[in-house]
Amino acid sequence: MAKEESGLILLSPESQALAEIKTEEVMPRHLSIELEASGTIQVNENRLTRVGSRIPGRVIEVAAGLGDYVRSGDSLATVDSPELGQAQSEYLTVRAKLLVAKNAYERARRLVEGKVISTGEFQRREGEYRAIQAEGQASQARLQLLGMTHEEMRALESQNTIRSQVVIPSPLSGTVIGRDVTRGEMVEPARTLFTIADLSTLWGIAGIPEKDLSTIKKGLLTEVSVPAYPQERFKGKITYLSDIIDPSTRTLKVRIEVENLRGKLKPEMFASFLILTEKTEEKLVIQESAVQREGARTIVFVAHEGGSFEKRVVGLGRRSQDYYEVASGLYPGEKVVIKGAFALKSETFKDQMEAD
Secondary structure, X not given: OEEOOOOEEEOOHHHHHHOOOEEEEOEEEEEEEEEEEEEEEXXXXXXXXXXXXXXXXXXXXXXXOOOOEEOOOOEEEEEEOHHHHHHHHHHHHHHHHHHHHHHHHHHHHHHHHOOOOOHHHHHHHHHHHHHHHHHHHHHHHHHHHOOOOHHHHHHHHHHOOOOOEEEEEOOOOEEEEEEOOOOOOEEOOOOOOEEEEOOOEEEEEEEEEHHHHHHOOOOOEEEEEOOOOOOOOEEEEEEEEEEEEEOOOOEEEEEXXXXXXXXXXXXXXXXXXXXXXXXXXXXXXXXXXHOEEEOOEEEEEEEEOOOEEEEEEOEEEXXXXXXXXXXXXXXXXXXXXXXXXXXXXXXXHHHHHHHO
16 A cells, blocks of 8 residues: 555555445435424333332332332332231131131021021021122222232132232333332332333423424434434434424424433433434435544545545535535545545555654
8 A cells, every 4th residue: 555646545456355445426315404403301201100009018128229120020129018918817707707608508598498497597697698798899809909919819818828018019121210218118009119211212302493393293203412422323203292382482392202222311311303304405415434534624535546545625514314415525426435434544644654
């Protein structure tokens, strides 16, 4: 590899193959007209749940803390409830009484058919049986109100063992973003103990100026950037438009569902949004991968015949869909390096050091 006096970098075919050089012709393309908006990143409320205890009682174990990732069904905490234990005891007692009353009722029915006992005695036994039957239904309903499932009730009936301790499970897989409970506390069903959020997708909330509303609709794709990662773009899509204009800012709130790749985005971050509208315009463009930075200058490498490449300073306009508008320095039909440009840039540095 050598550099001529003309300023061109020469590469043999073998060197080009080694650097995996790939070029693309500079040409006009139709790009979506972008709208810029600012806003914040928020939790996806469709993937958010607040969890409390099904029953009143004392917390005897806390299994999840802030920032922990939990799967659906994992234990968040365990509550011991005397009220649940008492309700289970009453239910088992009523079931035992119901069995005795049922046997007495069926025996009385056989005896009255044989005219061994009076009709009045049979009706008394039947009344007792029906009353205890209703008592059992009420006791069962109380357990259901305390949160016991049908499977748990069948286990109680078959094992005849009272369990006053209840695990609070996570209803979805996600991150614990809120915890308001400690071991030993008394809790009530109305109180939120944990807040769980699936942070794999988040919401971007942005304001669109009233004058741009004709270009906005659900389903439009967006690119999201945040100050913490200025070189990265996160993909999003508009999923909701408010029906009301904010009278103070004259903007319409839109909701953008954002893919939270590698968990880098955090709720309450400030964000910028580029909304790709369906309106397009034709511009001379180059791929983003062709662009290299050299101090304050923006450069590309233009391919010429004979395996030579020219480093050229260019002026760029806005970025859209992985392309930059060309403001100056390039002409339609020229070929620029879109893969392997960094190798060419490294070669120019090597030549400069040798010259020095």
